[in-house]
Amino acid sequence: MLEAWNLTFCIQVMTSGQKVTFEYHGNNYIFTVTQAAVEGREDSKDAERGMISSDTYIVFEASNSSGIKVKF
Numbered sequence: 001m002l003e004a005w006n007l008t009f010c011i012q013v014m015t016s017g018q019k020v021t022f023e024y025h026g027n028n029y030i031f032t033v034t035q036a037a038v039e040g041r042e043d044s045k046d047a048e049r050g051m052i053s054s055d056t057y058i059v060f061e062a063s064n065s066s067g068i069k070v071k072f
Helices: 002-009
Strands: 013-015 019-024 027-032 049-051
Touching: 002 019
Parallel strands: none
Antiparallel strands: 013 049, 019 027
């Protein structure tokens, strides 16, 4: 899933709080951007948007009420 995600969203600019839909193998997912950091300013907490790169750190989580189990 991560490879497909990278192919779809690499070099896209995203904003903190943005909700994005993503289809993978016939299943629709919604992810929320929770944090943005700008290269060279990682210690700054005021970045509102940033560009997805191949080095972007991604965490897949499911809400407790969704019934979805995330396995790696």
